Amino acid sequence: MAGWTCELELDEARETVAGSAAALGAAIGRGADLRVGTVFRFDEHIDTSSANAERVREIMDFRVVYLMEERWVAGIQNLRMPVSFEQGFGPRASMSFFLYNQDGHQAIARPFLDGQRAAGEPGPSAVKSHADMPKYRQLDSWDADTNAPSSNFIYEFDSFRFLVCDQWQQVYAHDADGATTEGSLDALAAAAVEGREVKVAIAGFCDDLAAAGEALAHEVFAHGGSCYYFTESRIFITAAQPLIRVRPGIPLRYESRGWDFGWIKPQSDGIVHRWLVDPYTLKFHRSRSRHAMRWFVGK
Structure with missing residues (x-):
């Protein structure tokens, strides 16, 4: 699919210079794909000991997108591994x-997959100074000595461009009981x-990560993979791409025991069948839940 447009652009101070958050939210609500473009200097963002001061333009693909209260957009990269420009990874x-929010708040969760024994327990961790990266401001740190550290931060990129591909059509919706x-x-x-692509928006999918009575209205948009239609029982099923679940909030952020993936x-x-991973132990757990959903197909 083609037709990418910039619905919101922020400057280094994260002030709006083009488009609007409302336009971005409306596009995501229609099922649009999300990418974010940023600009940074290599010696400021990647390797502060380097003499390479060239600017780098990065485009990030967010295959998992959250829409909170029909107005706040956040995207999560679900397939990315740590990249080294010299060593490969x-x-x-x-x-x-x-994780990127529409206002430029950023975050990262890093589940380690190599089987090393964790040295600590989940909880708040010390925030490092990062004096060698003046554009990087770490807001907090969680679970640093576990196998699932996370943190929330702001990196002052030269610009943030929120790009969408608004080439999806909602064709079906149902309530949590499956009624049209x-x-x-x-x-x-x-x-x-x-052969058209399928995407599904699942309402309240992360409610169980919130404290009782504190769930925030939200939808999680996930891309379908293999699809199955049972012609007699009339049930449509998709095996979706892997996704990350985060306790809903504005802005969306990581914290101890506030996220998982699977x-x-x-x-x-x-019905949504779930095969979710505890990020601290990498143990899988099966469960299922019921949700209202909206189904989209690529135009």
């Missing part, structure tokens, strides 16, 4: 679950059989 096998609220299940099934199987009867 970072020193330890891990994931880099970078809009559109046609037949249209969803027919589009998938034709694989899901959403169904048009309202």
